[in-house]
Amino acid sequence: MNFRSEELHIPRDFLATGWHIGIKTADLDFGVLHSRRACSAAAVFTQNNFPGHPVVIGREHIRDGRLQTIIVNSGNSNVATGPAGLALARKTCATTAEHLGLPDPSLVLPSSTGVIGRQMPGDVLLGACNSISEHLKDQADFPAFARAICTTDAYPKLASRELSSGVRITGVAKGAGMIEPDMATMLAYFASDAAIDPANLDRLFRAVMDRSINRISVDGDTSTSDTAVILANGASDVKVSFSPAADAEFRALAVPIDPAEIAKIAALDAGSAEFVGVLYEIALELAKLIVADGEGARRYFEVRVSEARDAGQALRIARSIANSPLVKTAIHGADPNWGRLVMAIGKVPDGPGDISRLKIFFGEQALHSENGSDPEVLKTLSAYIQDHREVKMHVALGAGDAQECVWASDLSREYVHLNSEYTT
């Protein structure tokens, strides 16, 4: 998982690095991702009603679909810090733009992750903005950037591909690992040298995020700082488009999306289809790295819900299963406890009312009232869970033909330990 730079397909004209500025005690805590030219850009942010100040500024700066630089600090989220915190987030962008000679502060997007409600050391942060060029030089050190945005992540998360057209995409993320005094936050940044206009990129990024990063659960809580951004600088001179018609076809595909289905989308030319497929692949890879690295997680699980009345019902039921502490602890303990799945399916208000049509699978093995107490079957399934880092669960509702899928961390004693034993 811990990619070194030479294994990455760094998109042309992108620079990146990370270093220690002193918000954390010793680890890297400041990262920069920068393009030599202005980029088309798109972003999605937390749905939390109390977003961090950097999120507020980020929403402003993404409005015109143009960005050139992303600055991230870890160790302090700049949330619930009052007017001073908002002013500081704004000033980091102005300082960075001036320092790098960018024509407009709105070309900079800021992110912060870490403890909530503690005043940010403004001098330290602005000092970092003023020393970007001396640290950045001509480096494209994406792994250093990936390490600098981490909080309690066990490892940095990167994924990277080169397309047959020569276009490159690299994604970097940090996970929803949580430890006092840090706060749960998912951050993801994607860089590509494809040429795509902001409207097409926005449409594409939302569709892909909605079916990858937005399909994961560590503990059901929602950070105040979640941010995902993509920059496309056009340096490959390869054009990509994603029309509303392509969007509609893409969104009609069942999750998890089969790459072969993306290639069949009539409204996409071959090059754009490859780009969409690879971007989805990278996003899903990062999403799985995040749940696999949930705090204290021993394994993660895929919950596929099929034969639903509609995609909304499928997703609500999949999320109910994925977020259930009883299901999460059962997976942690390698217990094929299908009764807990029945409970989690049944608790969704608009769930199916007919239990006799329900089919439950662990891996390929069906479980129901006839064989659900059979010690041999349960032993086999417990071994299946033990043996897999990704456990696959599938529920067929018998109510229609829609399908959805989510991925989730298990729930361990280590999670509780990490989140309870370190006091403020």
Add this chain to the structure above:
Amino acid sequence: MNFRSEELHIPRDFLATGWHIGIKTADLDFGVLHSRRACSAAAVFTQNNFPGHPVVIGREHIRDGRLQTIIVNSGNSNVATGPAGLALARKTCATTAEHLGLPDPSLVLPSSTGVIGRQMPGDVLLGACNSISEHLKDQADFPAFARAICTTDAYPKLASRELSSGVRITGVAKGAGMIEPDMATMLAYFASDAAIDPANLDRLFRAVMDRSINRISVDGDTSTSDTAVILANGASDVKVSFSPAADAEFRALAVPIDPAEIAKIAALDAGSAEFVGVLYEIALELAKLIVADGEGARRYFEVRVSEARDAGQALRIARSIANSPLVKTAIHGADPNWGRLVMAIGKVPDGPGDISRLKIFFGEQALHSENGSDPEVLKTLSAYIQDHREVKMHVALGAGDAQECVWASDLSREYVHLNSEYTT
């Protein structure tokens, strides 16, 4: 907590007991609550779409507002057991009615709690129904009944009062403790010798349950078997009423309800007001016993949300806080982590958007961005949490004047241990 019979105020003409029938290995696993005469009755059941078969039968039998006998087994929930399970639940009522000489099987309400998806040993259960009278004799052994309905509860839960009118009320509950192979289930049974017609009793019971038992969270999961029932046999000859007007006044009171406010309800005569107040008090006492005995719980916490736009918003935010694994682990670790409260408040979709109006209290101490990093304040609050079995949190939203309150268990490593380390 472990009341002996002589300390209870047993309502007149009620009998109760519990014994071992062999569904569990050794513990009491069958309980009976019986009135010498038919009772007015009311009940509320799980909202889970896959209710246990006993819940399906219970809903049928409560329809006319008349019951005389409740039979409960622990160790097997009779959920997801197909048509045979439904037929068995129905037969337990017919057998019990015939054995006790009741005119109609619909005077019997059945409950089952325990593992899901395992066929119930029908002969054992029907044998128990056929031997009720020899075990019951003339006993009013409510503690034995309370023990027989337990699964992983650390102690049986009873609460009991005698009113100035001489009316008696006794309540018995089992908690939402969960342990493989048993399943999370809340069961609560109330018996009184007040005289109240079924329509008034149904209205009253729903209003009281909605503000007590329905305000608790152990882990946010919803059992397939949750059941709460009240029987009132009129043996005290004291009449009680609860009109729609009284209901409206009662439901307008802020939760937690101040007993003095119930006494002021204009649509209640003094005797009925005392009955309502005491029934609420008993229900809240049982509710708190349940969260205090959540699996592995070290302490529990009250979440009061005031200054909300309306009661619905207050309740959604209170539940978001109470169900948050990050808040639960913080309380477990005696960490006054107000940043996690900010997160949990902000994640509610229709929550308040103005963080500057938010006021957060642990006990009486306010916490905000100015003092929220002060080591002395945090040390004092950590000691406050350490010292209390019931921790009080209060959030004032600054958005209106509605208030709600819920009670919740903390989240411990023992919870994870209990729910993951015992495989099927």
